[in-house]
Amino acid sequence: EKDKGLIRDSWESLGKNKVPHGIVMFTRLFELDPALLTLFSYSTNCGDAPECLSSPEFLEHVTKVMLVIDAAVSHLDDLHTLEDFLLNLGRKHQAVGVKTQSFTMVGESLLYMLQSSLGPAYTTPLRQAWLNMYSIVVSAMTRGWAK
Numbered sequence: 773e774k775d776k777g778l779i780r781d782s783w784e785s786l787g788k789n790k791v792p793h794g795i796v797m798f799t800r801l802f803e804l805d806p807a808l809l810t811l812f813s814y815s816t817n818c819g820d821a822p823e824c825l826s827s828p829e830f831l832e833h834v835t836k837v838m839l840v841i842d843a844a845v846s847h848l849d850d851l852h853t854l855e856d857f858l859l860n861l862g863r864k865h866q867a868v869g870v871k872t873q874s875f876t877m878v879g880e881s882l883l884y885m886l887q888s889s890l891g892p893a894y895t896t897p898l899r900q901a902w903l904n905m906y907s908i909v910v911s912a913m914t915r916g917w918a919k
């Protein structure tokens with residue numbers, strides 16, 4: 773319950789500005805693994821990561837990812853209701869060539885974004901609470917990926 777409070781409180785303001793925070797997250801992701809950029813078919817239209825991250829198609833995916841996180845935060849009390857959606861989402865990413873290890877890297881980028889936006893409010897318990905929630909999401913996506 774304490775974990776849920778930490779997540780909800782920290783997401784309250786971040787969730788209102790999904791695109792800018794999502795851009796911080798994906799900028800970090802493409803720093804950690806630039807090859808991920810090439811998995812987006814529409815990335816052929818742009819040169820480097822910053823340029824891609826300002827293209828409408830990329831911003832749409834950034835928004836989609838943030839909406840999934842938003843859904844997880846809204847469903848902290850009943851995350852299992854997202855199971856089918858997440859299984860399906862994992863399967864779709866398998867189809868577009870995303871490896872499951874990359875989901876973990878998105879998690880690292882999420883923590884990076886939280887740390888840079890929350891500053892001193894980014895504490896060890898908060899980090900752990902987010903990791904726990906994100907690992908539930910990734911676990912369902914990974915099961916769907918492998919199906």
Ligand code: HEM
Binds near residue numbers: 812
């Ligand atoms: C769709 C790539 C991670 C959420 C897609 C698509 C691509 C893609 C190529 C299809 C085109 C599109 O809709 O833009 C990636 C890559 C990732 C990644 C390279 C890096 C690991 C994630 C994560 C989430 C997510 C972690 C959510 C937690 C979505 C959603 C869609 C999508 C909601 C739309 C699926 C649909 O059409 O039903 N992704 N993705 N993605 N992605 Fe990702």
